[in-house]
Structure formats: structure tokens, C-alpha cells
């Protein structure tokens with residue numbers, strides 16, 4: 030784990046814990062023992078600490094936070110103290126990742142040499158903790174309170190150049206960092222390095238503490254539903270005190286965070302996200318035993334609201350991207366929109382000017398389908414009309430090379446229209462596609478495992494977190510969160526007079542956005558489209574009744590007609606959203622939705638008109654209003670989604686609860702500090718949720734989302750821990 034190598038009078042401690050050299054208990058012990066050995070050896074004059082696997086250290090071993098292997102070794106605090114107190118100078122040779130505990134190790138050394146491409150960060154805040162191995166005290170002393178208050182509460186990655194500008198590293202090299210560190214070591218032998226002991230310094234800007242802390246509070250306020258950002262600020266601010274006092278404050282805050290439920294959930298989310306790449310298919314095919322052809326070129330066919338976002342994902346990954354539309358104007362518009370997205374990336378310094386031009390050079394117009402004949406994958410962005418899609422894919426089937434994969438959300442309909450059903454798969458991007466990292470990949474009954482492998486690998490290449498699900502009607506992530514949104518609409522219809530009450534309840538819980546604000550952002554039309562599709566599946570045609578709805582809006586006496594819409598058989602649908610859309614409200618897009626929006630300010634403004642529309646709607650529907658408790662709002666919005674999550678598992682649409690959690694976190698702004706919808710179920714207690722689901726099922730038999738999931742019933746009754754839920758679902762007979 031740590032190899033000790035001596036060359037002449039320099040000892041090197043090589044950290045070797047692939048893939049990212051995390052500071053497991055053995056690594057900590059190895060560094061600690063290595064420093065002691067070098068200090069005891071009179072032939073050693075300087076020590077270099079470096080990482081094998083072409084990386085320095087990416088941080089503490091996160092698995093050990095919740096799952097100690099029982100191996101008692103030194104703590105990271107002891108390691109950092111041991112490094113700083115070394116009687117011989119210690120030089121860190123830093124490359125690739127220098128993060129978290131790895132950065133704490135580096136700043137406890139006396140000198141730091143870094144490769145120019147090193148990525149530095151204190152990402153602890155994203156795991157619900159803080160750099161509690163003296164990082165909050167040493168970093169501001171080495172750099173400044175200003176820089177530490179920028180870096181530690183945000184967790185942002187910074188470059189070697191920024192590290193150098195802020196005194197966090199002493200030298201940057203373009204190549205061979207280890208050799209540079211050895212050379213450097215030979216120049217500091219026998220020199221006094223006492224002043225290099227970080228804890229002995231004071232931050233250079235303590236007189237600015239008040240202003241810097243206020244600024245940090247303002248900058249990070251959006252994340253204050255999580256404890257860690259605030260605690261990071263407090264801990265860094267304590268660096269203005271004498272070192273020992275500051276350290277006690279760091280310890281105290283670290284202890285509170287480490288033992289909080291939020292830290293547990295955030296660390297769970299870290300691994301859940303990574304577990305999605307370990308996909309499995311029925312029949313034993315999986316990410317390990319199945320290879321897919323690399324996707325080096327794609328064609329996006331059609332253009333809509335999301336096209337430019339999708340295109341830029343491929344351009345950034347340097348994948349040749351063809352945009353195929355029948356009109357030149359449509360192609361040009363996609364190019365302009367993609368250029369604007371990349372220009373914005375450049376403005377925000379996410380990419381360099383050079384990268385901007387390189388990425389754009391991967392864009393190609395395709396005026397004729399022949400131009401895209403040789404692409405590795407075609408991505409469907411055509412209008413929602415299945416007949417048009419089938420027609421175009423039939424043509425492409427004749428033109429494209431046999432190995433071209435077709436990605437569409439209408440898997441079965443496109444598969445049956447082509448001679449390559451094995452090569453047809455679903456890819457669902459989330460808007461805006463250039464920002465949202467979730468990619469839902471759906472396999473159909475005939476999709477080949479190699480097609481799945483190719484598209485899952487493509488997802489990784491374009492830096493998406495890809496979740497594999499089996500194809501059923503609709504997007505799984507929509508289904509998961511949609512039931513909770515329907516509940517919000519029903520409660521509004523049934524008596525809540527202020528949409529903010531429901532939105533606030535969800536935002537207090539930590540959702541990025543309340544239910545009605547989300548409807549407005551997604552757009553009324555998109556929400557109604559989902560309703561339209563659901564009703565179509567039940568044999569109803571929403572649009573057939575549109576004129577009747579219009580008429581009855583002008584005539585309160587048409588309540589009978591309304592009742593028909595309201596129920597559609599024995600099932601209730603959230604028709605108030607439909608009513609608003611018929612009234613011309615499109616959501617944020619045209620400034621009118623459940624809230625109002627002005628052109629200057631896109632923040633939602635409470636709209637009293639909604640109450641008036643609601644009152645008329647209730648009258649026509651014959652709805653008897655009632656009051657709602659906060660608890661009912663909370664339970665109906667969230668427990669309905671939990672129940673749906675269990676159904677998605679038992680129907681074998683998703684493979685494991687982590688996949689569902691990632692969809693809720695990355696697709697719908699579910700609070701990361703809760704871990705995801707299934708993790709929420711585990712923390713709340715499945716028994717409690719099951720009881721509530723059964724209660725609402727009795728109260729609302731016209732809302733099928735309350736039929737209890739069999740899997741939920743079983744795990745609740747038998748009190749089964751979350752780690753077995755996926756296994757049990759797989760062992761249940763197919764529904």
C-alpha cells in the first residue's frame with residue numbers, strides 16, 4: 030500500500046492503492062511508519078511522498094467512514110501531524126488528483142511540486158463532512174482565509190495554476206513530477222525549513238475575516254439545507270484563532286457532521302452514482318462480460334428544444350456529431366444554439382478558447398441522409414409522431430451501415446419498422462441536456478446486450494450518469510416523480526387554495542423546486558402530453574374533448590361533461606393542469622402557469638388568478654373542499670413516489686434501489702442529503718410508509734398509485750434492510 034524506496038539520501042514513500050490511492054487504514058499506517066523510518070535513518074536527508082497509478086491521492090477512503098474493516102491504524106490527523114513534525118523535509122510530488130485527505134497530506138508536507146494538469150479540491154462538503162484532518166486549519170494558513178473560504182465550503186476543483194497563485198504549491202512542472210521533486214529535494218537538504226511548517230503560520234488576511242465570512246455565507250446560501258457548507262465556513266473562520274483553538278473547533282464540527290444522517294446519505298449517493306455503471310441484464314449479460322463497439326460518431330435526427338443541449342454533450346466529448354434536418358435553416362439554428370452553449374461555457378471559464386474551437390470543429394451539417402450512413406449511432410430527436418419516426422427510421426435502416434445503433438424512446442415501434450431490432454435502444458436525456466447529467470438508457474425485448482454495452486459506454490464518454498432500465502411505457506424517472514406531482518394537483522383541486530403551501534413543503538424538505546414550479550419549468554404542454562399518453566393507453570382521447578372543455582369553460586352548467594373528464598372511468602387524473610393549459614397557460618415559457626413570470630424576472634410570482642380558476646373548477650366538478658395537514662401534503666407527495674419506486678423494482682424495470690435513487694437525485698432535484706427516494710424510504714422506515722400507503726389506498730381507491738407494492742409490503746413486514754431489496758425484487762415472480 031505504501032512502498033518505501035531509498036535512492037541516495039532521499040527516501041520516497043510511494044502510495045499505491047489503486048485506482049485513486051485513497052487513504053485507507055493501511056495507507057495511513059504506511060505513510061506514518063515511512064516517515065518514522067526515514068526520520069530514524071541517519072542516511073536519509075529528505076523525504077518525497079508520491080503516488081503510483083499516475084495520481085497523487087484522491088482523499089480518505091470513503092467506504093471506511095461507514096464500514097470500518099476493523100483494522101485499527103493511525104488516524105489521518107496523526108498522519109498529517111507526523112508529516113509536518115518530520116525532522117527531515119518532506120516534499121509532495123503531486124499529479125492528477127490531489128483531493129480531500131490527499132490535499133491535507135500535501136499541505137502538511139513542507140514543499141509541494143505539482144504537475145500542471147493536477148486537479149485539486151476539498152470535496153468533503155459534497156460528502157456531508159469537512160476536511161477534518163486539520164485541513165480547515167492548515168489550508169487558510171498556507172494560502173489565505175479568502176481562498177480557503179472560496180475552496181472548502183464549495184468543494185470546487187481548482188487548477189495547479191490557481192494553487193500556485195495562492196501559494197498552495199511551490200512549483201509547477203509540465204512533465205515528470207517525481208523527478209522534479211527529487212531534484213527539488215536535493216536543493217533543500219540541510220536547509221532550515223522550520224518556517225515551512227504550516228500550522229506555525231497565521232492566515233495573511235485575518236483582519237478581513239468578518240467580510241470574508243459574510244461573503245462566504247452569501248455565496249453558499251443556496252446549499253444551506255445541507256449542514257456541511259455552513260460548518261465548513263465556521264471551521265475555516267476558526268483558523269483566525271490560535272492553531273490549537275482552531276483545531277478544537279474543527280474537531281467538534283467534524284464530529285457533528287460525521288455523525289449526521291446527511292453525511293451518511295451523501296456518501297451513499299456518491300457510491301450509488303458510481304454503481305449505475307455496473308449494469309446487468311436478465312440472462313447474465315453485464316458490464317464486465319459484454320463489449321460494445323465504441324461510438325465515435327453520432328447523428329442527431331430532427332430538432333427540438335433539447336437538440337443543441339444534446340449536441341454539445343457529444344461535441345465536448347470530441348465525438349463527430351452530424352445534425353440531420355430536412356431544412357438548412359433548422360440545421361443552422363442547432364449550430365447557433367450549440368455555439369451559444371459552448372460560448373457560455375467559455376465565458377464561465379469551464380472551457381478554454383482553444384477547446385471552444387476544437388469542440389465546434391466536431392459539428393457537421395447533414396442535408397442528406399446519405400451523409401450519416403456511416404455513423405455509429407443515430408439519436409432520435411424527431412417530433413412525437415410515431416408514424417413520422419417509423420417512416421424516417423425505415424429509410425435510415427436502408428442507408429445506414431449494419432452496425433449503426435438507433436436510439437429512440439419508441440423502441441418497440443422503431444424496432445419493428447427496421448431490420449435491426451437488436452440495434453434499437455432508448456436514450457432519454459433530461460433538459461437542459463448540456464447541464465443535466467442523467468441519461469436513462471432503456472433496453473427493449475429485442476435489444477442486444479452489445480448494443481446496451483455500446484450505449485452505456487457512450488454515456489460515460491459524454492460524462493453522463495447512465496441508468497439502465499427495461500423499456501416500459503414512459504420514462505421511468507417521470508413515472509417515479511410524476512405520481513407525487515399528481516398528488517399535489519389533487520390536493521390543490523380538493524381544497525388547498527395556495528400552491529405555495531405544497532411547494533414550500535417540498536422545498537423545506539430539500540427538493541430543488543416545488544411541484545408546481547417544476548410543472549411550470551417543464552411546461553404545461555409537456556405535462557399534458559404525459560396525461561394524454563396515459564389516457565390514450567386507457568383508450569381515451571383527451572384532445573377529442575378539448576372543444577367541449579373550451580365550451581364548458583364558458584358555461585358552468587356543463588359540470589356533467591367535466592365529471593367525465595375528471596374520472597375517465599374509475600380513475601382520477603390531474604385535470605386541473607389540463608384546464609390551465611386550455612386557458613393558454615404554458616408555464617414559465619409564456620409567463621403564465623401555476624405562477625406568473627415577468628420577462629425581467631423569471632422567478633415565480635404568486636398568482637391569485639389561480640384561486641379564482643380553482644374555485645370555478647371545483648364548482649363545476651362538484652368537489653367538496655376540505656383542509657389538509659402539513660403531514661398529509663408531505664406524505665402524499667413523497668410516499669406515493671416511494672411506493673412507485675418499489676413497483677419499478679418489483680416490475681424489474683430498474684435493477685437495484687441505487688438506480689432509482691440516482692434517477693430521483695439527478696433527474697428531479699431530490700435532495701442529495703437525503704440520498705434519494707429509496708434511501709429516504711430506508712431512513713423513514715418502510716413499515717411506516719407501508720402503513721400510510723395502505724391508509725391512502727383505502728381513502729383514494731380512484732388513485733392507483735396507492736395500491737401497495739408487493740415488494741414494499743414484504744420488506745416492511747419482514748423489516749428487510751435496503752441492501753437486499755434488489756435481490757428480493759429479482760427473486761419475485763415477474764408481474
Ligand SMILES: CCCCCCCCCCCCC/C=C/C(=O)SCCNC(=O)CCNC(=O)[C@H](O)C(C)(C)COP(=O)(O)OP(=O)(O)OC[C@H]1O[C@@H](n2cnc3c(N)ncnc32)[C@H](O)[C@@H]1OP(=O)(O)O
Nearest residue numbers: 051087088089090091092129130152161162283284287303
Ligand atoms: C464517528 C465519528 C468520527 C468523528 C471524527 C472526526 C475527525 C475526522 C477525521 C478524519 C477526517 C477525514 C478528512 C478527509 C476526508 C476525505 O478525504 S473524504 C474524500 C474526499 N475525496 C473525494 O471526495 C474524491 C472522490 N472521488 C472522486 O471524486 C473521483 O473518484 C475522482 C477522484 C475525481 C476520479 O474520478 P473518475 O476517474 O471518474 O473515477 P471514479 O469512477 O469516480 O472512481 C473510480 C473508483 O474509485 C472509487 N473511489 C474514488 N474515490 C474514492 C474514495 N475517496 N474512497 C473510496 N473509493 C473511491 C470509486 O468508487 C470508483 O470505484 P468503482 O466504482 O468500484 O470503480
